[in-house]
Amino acid sequence: MRLLSIGGSGRTGQRAIEHALARCHTVTALVRTTSSLAARPGLTIVKGIPLSQPNIEAAFATPSTPQAVVVSLNSPRQSDKPFANPFAPPRLMADSHANLAKVMEKHETRRIVSTSAWAMRVLVRRSNLCYAYEDHEAVDVEMEAKKNLEWTLARFVMLRDGEVLPVMDHGDRGEGVGLMASVTRRSAAACLLDATEGSQWVRRTPVVLN
Template structure:
């Protein structure tokens, strides 16, 4: 299959690229910063902004004679440092507007499948988060990312897309060179019932899951919380 990627240069997105190429798929990625992702066999990289519909349209068919079957969205909003209290660097509604632009361009092109990486705590999963996690998310600037994801979550349901929202619990970032044992994630439904304070999920596991459901057409028009099986 051929995929269109937004967020491919990010810490999760790079694993999505590797997973796709390892299974013989191809992809075209729109990246904001030239040089942030290196083209390689099977991967076409185009520089542009997800806030520009014309940039998305230009990138969509940038790979000669290949039309994407689906899109995978792993964009994340950026703070001025990794501190949870750091100010937002991304504009308000960065995720929601980027996804809205993507869905509009895809629908116009006759492409209806999109898989979006979201986060636990969005929508109906909030009530099942451990209260300490709720406090952390409410009192740090991560709340702005959560709000943006919440807007995206509500708006994508109003589109005609065959969407899936993958709500990852606390992410563990592993080095791409590290060999991580291949394992399936735990799926906890839309509500995330059974989430615990100590739950986490590796970006490698999330990337594999994103690719799997995009390829196999799973969890269409639904949200799903995911965590590593070992907690």
């Protein structure tokens, strides 16, 4: 399968690309800095950002139209501390998805699988994390309006380092998920590829953890 990776230079995105290549898919990665990814067979690296529709068009044409899009974007913060101040535009993810949807519909690419997030709402609303979660919620609005797209918004619970482990789907509402639940980045990356290859999560927002 020909895949377009958005956010592929991030920690989860790089692992998703690794899984895709290991499964014999070909990948075009749209990244701000081309040196952020190592060149390897099966991977085409295109310079650009998903906030630019022309940049996405360029990625769709290099080398050929993708059959699916895998998004692992997140709102960057000033440090890795969970409550650090954000410095991304407030609708980074929402506007990126809106641009992707326009190009996908033009080229008749229907499948898009994106990382989303889930957290205890009380905790989030009282911290700097609220800005990222508001952006994730705006992505929901953008995607749910696209009746021609087969979208999945995988809500990963507190990403951590670690190996690929079995994952559990706690439904679209995450009922019964505890405060300290988590999922490894490698598990999340494998999950993104599983969802891209399958149809079990089409038009769903599954809450996923190990």
